[in-house]
Amino acid sequence: MPNIHIPRQEMPKQAPEDRRDNFNEVALGFTAELAQKEAQRCIQCKKPFCIDGCPVEIDIPAFIKFISEGDFEGALKKVREENLLPGICGRVCPQEQQCEIQCVLGKKQEPVAIGRLERFVADWGKQTGFDDEFHIEEKKKSVAVVGSGPASISCAIDLRRFGYQVTLFEALHKAGGVLQYGIPEFRLPKKIVDFEINNLDELGVDVKINTVIGQHVEFDELRGFFDAVFLGTGAGAPLFLNIEGEKLKGLYSANEFLIRTNLMKAYKFPEYDTPIICGNKVGVIGAGNVAMDAARCAVRLGADEVYILYRRTKKQAPARLEELENALEEGVILKELVNPVRVLGTDDGWVRAIELIMMELGEPDSSGRARPIPIENSEFEMELDTVVVALGTKPNRLFLNKVPELETTPWGTIQVDERLKTNMEGVYAGGDAVRGNATVILALGDGRTAARSIHAYLQNGKH
Amino acid sequence: MKYNITQKKDIGGTDYLLEVEAPQVAERIRPGNFVVLITVPNGERIPMSVQKAEDGKIAMFVKKLGKTSRALDACGECTTLEAVVGPMGKPVELKKFGNVVFVSDLVCGHAENYLFSQVFSKIEGNHMISMQTFPTKDEIYPEEYLAKGLCDEYYLTTKDGSVGLKGHYLEKLKELLDEGRCDIIFGGGDIPSLHELAKLTRPYEVPTIVTVRQIMVDATGMCGSCRVFVSGEMKLSCIDGPMFDATKLDFEDIISRLGMFKEAEAKAMEWCKQQQECK
Ligand SMILES: Cc1cc2nc3c(=O)[nH]c(=O)nc-3n(C[C@H](O)[C@H](O)[C@H](O)COP(=O)(O)OP(=O)(O)OC[C@H]3O[C@@H](n4cnc5c(N)ncnc54)[C@H](O)[C@@H]3O)c2cc1C
Ligand SMILES: Cc1cc2nc3c(=O)[nH]c(=O)nc-3n(C[C@H](O)[C@H](O)[C@H](O)COP(=O)(O)OP(=O)(O)OC[C@H]3O[C@@H](n4cnc5c(N)ncnc54)[C@H](O)[C@@H]3O)c2cc1C
Ligand code: FES
Numbered sequence: 001m002p003n004i005h006i007p008r009q010e011m012p013k014q015a016p017e018d019r020r021d022n023f024n025e026v027a028l029g030f031t032a033e034l035a036q037k038e039a040q041r042c043i044q045c046k047k048p049f050c051i052d053g054c055p056v057e058i059d060i061p062a063f064i065k066f067i068s069e070g071d072f073e074g075a076l077k078k079v080r081e082e083n084l085l086p087g088i089c090g091r092v093c094p095q096e097q098q099c100e101i102q103c104v105l106g107k108k109q110e111p112v113a114i115g116r117l118e119r120f121v122a123d124w125g126k127q128t129g130f131d132d133e134f135h136i137e138e139k140k141k142s143v144a145v146v147g148s149g150p151a152s153i154s155c156a157i158d159l160r161r162f163g164y165q166v167t168l169f170e171a172l173h174k175a176g177g178v179l180q181y182g183i184p185e186f187r188l189p190k191k192i193v194d195f196e197i198n199n200l201d202e203l204g205v206d207v208k209i210n211t212v213i214g215q216h217v218e219f220d221e222l223r224g225f226f227d228a229v230f231l232g233t234g235a236g237a238p239l240f241l242n243i244e245g246e247k248l249k250g251l252y253s254a255n256e257f258l259i260r261t262n263l264m265k266a267y268k269f270p271e272y273d274t275p276i277i278c279g280n281k282v283g284v285i286g287a288g289n290v291a292m293d294a295a296r297c298a299v300r301l302g303a304d305e306v307y308i309l310y311r312r313t314k315k316q317a318p319a320r321l322e323e324l325e326n327a328l329e330e331g332v333i334l335k336e337l338v339n340p341v342r343v344l345g346t347d348d349g350w351v352r353a354i355e356l357i358m359m360e361l362g363e364p365d366s367s368g369r370a371r372p373i374p375i376e377n378s379e380f381e382m383e384l385d386t387v388v389v390a391l392g393t394k395p396n397r398l399f400l401n402k403v404p405e406l407e408t409t410p411w412g413t414i415q416v417d418e419r420l421k422t423n424m425e426g427v428y429a430g431g432d433a434v435r436g437n438a439t440v441i442l443a444l445g446d447g448r449t450a451a452r453s454i455h456a457y458l459q460n461g462k463h
Numbered sequence: 464m465k466y467n468i469t470q471k472k473d474i475g476g477t478d479y480l481l482e483v484e485a486p487q488v489a490e491r492i493r494p495g496n497f498v499v500l501i502t503v504p505n506g507e508r509i510p511m512s513v514q515k516a517e518d519g520k521i522a523m524f525v526k527k528l529g530k531t532s533r534a535l536d537a538c539g540e541c542t543t544l545e546a547v548v549g550p551m552g553k554p555v556e557l558k559k560f561g562n563v564v565f566v567s568d569l570v571c572g573h574a575e576n577y578l579f580s581q582v583f584s585k586i587e588g589n590h591m592i593s594m595q596t597f598p599t600k601d602e603i604y605p606e607e608y609l610a611k612g613l614c615d616e617y618y619l620t621t622k623d624g625s626v627g628l629k630g631h632y633l634e635k636l637k638e639l640l641d642e643g644r645c646d647i648i649f650g651g652g653d654i655p656s657l658h659e660l661a662k663l664t665r666p667y668e669v670p671t672i673v674t675v676r677q678i679m680v681d682a683t684g685m686c687g688s689c690r691v692f693v694s695g696e697m698k699l700s701c702i703d704g705p706m707f708d709a710t711k712l713d714f715e716d717i718i719s720r721l722g723m724f725k726e727a728e729a730k731a732m733e734w735c736k737q738q739q740e741c742k
Binding site for chain 2 (some may be wrong): 171172173181209210211212215216217236237238240242246247248252253256257259260263264265268269270271272273274275276277348349393396397398403441
């Protein structure tokens with residue numbers, strides 16, 4: 001029986017003072033008992049709005065009901081009908097803006113902790129060795145999947161399940177896309193990403209790392225060799241500020257800071273070879289997930305003071321609320337309503353300080369958020385020795401440069417129709433390569449949509 | 464998949480030849496490309512120029528500099544590399560330029576010099592001139608690794624004059640420039656020398672294209688570590704380069720940021736010695 005009088009269950013976490021010094025996962029996950037208790041809060045709405053809020057429309061009440069009854073396998077099967085990476089999404093989806101914001105309980109009290117429950121069943125499945133048991137009817141046709149982020153992973157799984165011969169190509173030495181190189185260990189342990197990649201192997205997807213499409217293998221060759229292609233090349237090209245001082249030592253793009261730390265494991269330097277220099281006073285520009293990740297890495301790398309420098313206020317920050325709060329708990333200081341003017345250096349070319357200008361909020365802009373307006377003559381200097389620019393990223397150019405015939409939008413993303421087909425025969429695309437900076441779950445949904453479109457194309461002939 | 468090391472031997476000074484089996488990479492290497500190596504499982508991604516790409520193998524000249532290059536050199540039982548990725552970067556246009564010059568004074572430049580000489584001398588209408596500078600006769604590579612046998616005109620210089628012409632390639636090059644014998648100049652090696660090269664050729668208005676060795680991490684255009692400024696505009700050396708018009712490059716920036724990790728690199732060396740992986 002649902003019981004709305006039970007309060008929302010807190011998920012156990014590492015204490016802030018402990019986790020400041022390690023890269024282990026912060027949130028520890030529900031126990032079975034906590035999960036069941038939380039699941040009992042769901043009132044099983046006849047018309048569940050939460051499903052509308054979920055980009056891949058998981059049957060949320062159904063899977064939660066299974067949990068409340070203690071049938072975790074039933075719950076996991078239900079989730080996996082729509083979401084092939086629940087262990088990842090349960091950890092990184094912005095639930096508070098998606099399913100949980102729609103939860104009816106949220107009107108009077110706190111919404112059901114859908115994300116934490118999703119994570120719980122996924123972890124339960126991993127621990128108990130749950131397997132989907134899928135029968136694959138082999139087909140001769142083959143598909144190339146470029147990239148290995150969530151869009152490519154989900155596309156590869158579905159195509160394989162349709163029976164196609166799937167080869168996945170990743171440029172880096174580890175597969176997983178942003179899940180591997182960007183999102184830090186303390187938020188998404190790499191063993192979870194590796195587990196999903198391993199599952200790809202077991203499903204019969206041929207995963208080829210260290211292979212750059214467009215360089216190592218030409219795109220035309222690839223198209224000649226495979227019957228269809230999915231492009232999940234992401235949007236990983238760094239944006240800089242285009243202000244004075246970006247040549248200074250000690251200034252990084254967030255991607256460099258995170259790739260060094262996460263993919264290359266610079267926090268284990270010199271056992272791992274790649275170094276990182278993180279000073280004592282670090283300023284991170286931006287307030288999205290990427291900025292939070294960079295700031296929290298800086299804390300763990302030993303910085304004394306870490307600032308998030310944001311031109312709007314906390315309320316408008318695009319980061320997942322949970323991560324923003326985790327960052328603040330760890331001692332990250334949010335400086336609102338400031339915008340960088342220039343970065344100042346020492347005589348030998350290291351970052352010394354940043355010049356900021358104070359902002360105020362004006363009318364809403366096209367994003368619906370209040371527009372920040374600089375306050376005249378309010379510039380001031382703040383001493384810093386490391387600056388991390390976390391302003392978002394652009395589509396990866398490496399591949400796009402090599403295929404000028406592929407139609408792109410004015411923002412540089414790949415142009416697709418509603419089936420995610422590009423202007424090139426048999427070539428489909430999805431995820432950040434199409435959307436710009438989006439989310440894991442949207443990328444994952446795209447991968448599945450593209451797999452269905454590719455299946456239709458390969459069955460019915462030309463589109 | 465691992466990549467077999469087929470040859471590793473000292474060739475002069477602190478430089479060694481490293482040859483690995485990487486058929487797909489070898490088939491596609493063009494002048495201007497580079498590769499990325501990972502030598503051991505916990506290793507960094509290090510960019511390398513290619514000297515030769517034949518029979519499914521690529522050869523490189525590696526300087527024993529820091530942890531990665533020294534540990535690989537010292538490791539007798541290392542028979543494979545973790546990764547050989549490439550070709551990376553933009554190749555140069557293969558065409559008839561007329562008098563093509565390649566100048567080099569350091570390990571990577573010498574590798575590029577070899578590959579450029581090999582390829583450009585075969586293009587109809589090109590006269591390939593190669594210049595290589597070594598500190599003294601003791602550091603000079605065996606002849607089979609020099610561009611000497613591959614080009615139409617060759618100058619070897621040593622800084623102390625112990626073999627070949629005395630001085631740096633810059634001095635001999637000035638003579639050729641004065642004689643109007645250069646249609647295009649490519650260069651690789653020591654970055655401050657390439658800066659001098661840019662200053663030298665600018666008044667002659669001869670196109671001067673050089674390899675920038677800015678520090679790379681992913682080498683796929685995703686981190687910005689390798690950014691350089693060309694006429695003030697930011698470019699990524701790993702995907703827009705690594706060869707750029709020398710006369711438009713901000714060399715002060717390149718030199719300053721190349722030294723960013725000096726302290727960390729020294730620490731890595733110390734650690735490597737403690738583990739007895741480096742000599
Ligand atoms: C630091 C950070 C934190 C984030 N946090 C969150 C979060 O908490 N929640 C959330 O929902 N989203 C988050 N995001 C966004 C999310 O990670 C992305 O939207 C998502 O990963 C996009 O997936 P994708 O499959 O489109 O591409 P990506 O994950 O970007 O993967 C693309 C892959 O393609 C490879 N590739 C590119 N070109 C080639 C080529 N030519 N040949 C071979 N391979 C190639 C790349 O190396 C890369 O591995 C975050 C992003 C970052 C950077
Ligand atoms: C396009 C390109 C081509 C290159 N070709 C050659 C070559 O043919 N032969 C050769 O010996 N070296 C070459 N290098 C440089 C080579 O990558 C570095 O020497 C190597 O990474 C040093 O590693 P290490 O651990 O031995 O030394 P470290 O102690 O780590 O570094 C010593 C110095 O090497 C440079 N360096 C370090 N890491 C990198 C990196 N990730 N990317 C670029 N430079 C770095 C820095 O200037 C540093 O101060 C090339 C670099 C680039 C960018
Ligand atoms: S090395 Fe990362 S962008 Fe070039």
